[in-house]
Each structure stands twice: as structure tokens, then as C-alpha cells.
Amino acid sequence: MKIGFIGFGNMAQALARGLVRGGAVEADAIGACARDRAKLQRNTEPFGFRAFDSSAEVAAFADVVVIAVKPYQVGTVVEPIREALKSKIVVSVAAGVTFDDYERMLAPGTAHLSTCPNTPVAVCEGIVVLERRHSLSDGQLKTVEELFSHVGLVLAVDTPLLGMAGTICGCSPAFVAMFIEALADAAVKHGIPRADAYRMVSQMVVGTGKLQLKTGQHPGAMKDAVCSPGGTTIVGVGELEQRGFRGAVIAAIDAIDAKINKK
Ligand SMILES: NC(=O)c1ccc[n+]([C@@H]2O[C@H](COP(=O)([O-])OP(=O)(O)OC[C@H]3O[C@@H](n4cnc5c(N)ncnc54)[C@H](OP(=O)(O)O)[C@@H]3O)[C@@H](O)[C@H]2O)c1
Numbered sequence: 126m127k128i129g130f131i132g133f134g135n136m137a138q139a140l141a142r143g144l145v146r147g148g149a150v151e152a153d154a155i156g157a158c159a160r161d162r163a164k165l166q167r168n169t170e171p172f173g174f175r176a177f178d179s180s181a182e183v184a185a186f187a188d189v190v191v192i193a194v195k196p197y198q199v200g201t202v203v204e205p206i207r208e209a210l211k212s213k214i215v216v217s218v219a220a221g222v223t224f225d226d227y228e229r230m231l232a233p234g235t236a237h238l239s240t241c242p243n244t245p246v247a248v249c250e251g252i253v254v255l256e257r258r259h260s261l262s263d264g265q266l267k268t269v270e271e272l273f274s275h276v277g278l279v280l281a282v283d284t285p286l287l288g289m290a291g292t293i294c295g296c297s298p299a300f301v302a303m304f305i306e307a308l309a310d311a312a313v314k315h316g317i318p319r320a321d322a323y324r325m326v327s328q329m330v331v332g333t334g335k336l337q338l339k340t341g342q343h344p345g346a347m348k349d350a351v352c353s354p355g356g357t358t359i360v361g362v363g364e365l366e367q368r369g370f371r372g373a374v375i376a377a378i379d380a381i382d383a384k385i386n387k388k
Pocket residue numbers: 131132133134135136137158159160161162164165180193194195196198201202218219220221241242243244291295
């Protein structure tokens with residue numbers, strides 16, 4: 126199967142690398158186009174991906190065409206290749222561009238699915254949230270789900286929740302990175318070399334997440350499990366509560382939601 130990216134920025138590159146790293150496809154089964162040809166070449170050729178001059182060439186090459194430009198650019202890039210996309214599986218990663226939008230932009234009968242991946246797909250530990258409403262056949266949906274299963278967790282949600290799922294999965298890596306940085310700063314403050322601090326903190330985050338996924342445990346129970354009575358961890362938990370740690374995280378999501386929905 127050949128995968129073509131229209132737009133080859135951060136998200137598309139993360140997906141392309143993850144698909145190869147995860148063994149879904151060989152690098153030469155991935156092709157892309159973008160505006161800046163020299164930059165595209167730098168982002169494709171060293172990895173064995175193919176660089177195309179136009180979206181029409183990408184559509185001719187690929188079985189699955191991934192729309193990976195900024196949301197406001199989707200209409201412009203789709204319009205000239207509407208006919209070519211009729212026989213393809215069109216997968217969108219553009220945030221907030223959903224089924225109804227593509228029904229308006231694409232030719233009637235085109236198979237399309239809107240998704241929201243996050244950048245950890247690059248290391249096959251991502252999330253790809255799918256819009257439950259789509260126009261793929263059962264076989265085409267299976268193909269796409271199988272493809273994305275190589276880069277992380279695949280999860281379908283109803284259209285009204287796609288935006289929030291995208292916010293949680295797409296924006297939160299920034300928050301987690303801030304947490305990692307802060308914890309590593311604390312480690313450095315107490316004498317741990319910085320490189321070791323990043324490695325141990327990041328692995329702790331990975332391990333805690335994996336433990337929750339594997340056991341399905343309530344996060345509160347996981348917290349309780351490391352807080353012995355009169356112990357040390359509970360002192361830190363108390364301090365975080367005092368400083369509004371959980372409230373701050375919830376407020377961050379509320380603020381993004383308010384911006385997206387211009388509340
Ligand atoms: N980054 C994330 O974490 C994330 C998460 C979820 C969803 N998304 C979605 O992914 C999409 C891309 O985001 P991004 O962060 O990857 O943006 P980005 O890094 O700015 O990449 C955008 C890409 O689109 C290309 N492009 C612009 N106009 C084009 C045109 N007319 N024809 C072909 N290519 C064109 C750009 O090419 P040039 O660089 O040459 O101009 C660039 O390669 C967005 O819709 C976003 O909502 C991103």
C-alpha cells in the first residue's frame with residue numbers, strides 16, 4: 126500500500142516516520158508534496174520517502190492520501206484534485222475539519238475519514254482519534270485502522286467529541302513536556318546530572334502511562350499505591366494539591382476549548 130501526504134510538516138513527518146518505524150510500510154511506499162520543494166527534499170530524501178512536485182502527483186502515486194496541511198488550507202489543496210481523490214482513501218489529519226466539511230469539498234462518493242493524531246506517532250506511541258462518521262467501506266476502514274495501529278492507539282469518537290479528543294491528545298504533549306522539564310529541573314537542583322534527569326523522568330512518565338493502560342487501574346488508586354501512611358510521597362501530593370496542580374491542568378484544557386470555540 127502506498128501512502129501520500131499532501132503537506133509534509135510536523136504531523137505528516139511524524140506519521141511517515143512512525144509508519145516506517147512500526148513496520149506498516151517501507152519508506153519508498155511513502156510520498157509527499159509541500160510548497161517549499163527544497164525543504165520537502167530535506168524532509169523526505171534522507172529517510173527514503175519520495176518527494177513530488179504537486180498534489181496531483183501524490184494522488185496518482187498513493188492508495189491512501191493524507192491531507193496534512195493547516196485546516197484553513199484544506200479547501201485550496203483538495204479542490205484541484207477532487208476527481209483524482211474519488212478512487213482513493215482520503216484521510217485527513219487537519220484539526221477541526223470533519224465529515225461534513227469533506228462532504229462539501231470532495232466529489233460525491235469519495236471515501237474519506239477525518240482523524241486527529243498526535244506527534245508521538247513518530248515513535249509508535251501515539252494516538253490516532255478517528256471520527257466515527259466516515260464514508261469508508263468496512264474493508265477500507267479496517268485497512269486504515271490496521272495502518273494506524275502500527276503508530277499507536279486507535280480510538281473512534283463521535284463528531285462533537287473529535288475536537289476535544291484532539292485537544293487532549295494533540296496539545297497535552299506540550300504539558301507533559303513541561304512537567305518533564307520541571308521534574309528534571311528539580312532533579313538537577315538536587316544534584317542529578319541533567320541528561321540522567323531527563324532520561325529517568327521521561328521513562329517514569331512512559332512507565333506510569335503504560336501501567337495504567339495495562340492494568341486499567343484508576344489513576345487515584347495508582348497514586349494511593351505509592352503514598353504510604355506518614356510517608357514521603359504524600360507530602361509531595363499535598364504540596365501539589367495546595368498549589369492547584371489538578372485545577373491548573375483542567376483550566377488549561379478549558380482555556381484551549383474556549384479559544385477554539387471563541388467562548
Ligand atoms: N502538529 C500537531 O501536533 C498536530 C496534531 C494534530 C493535528 N495536526 C494537524 O496537522 C495539520 C498539519 O499541521 P502541522 O503541525 O504538520 O503543520 P506544518 O508543520 O505547518 O505543516 C504544514 C504543511 O503543509 C504544507 N503546505 C502548505 N500549503 C500547501 C499547499 N498549497 N500544497 C501542499 N502543501 C502545502 C506546508 O509546506 P511548506 O512548509 O513548504 O509551506 C507544510 O509541509 C494541521 O491541519 C493540524 O491541524 C497537527
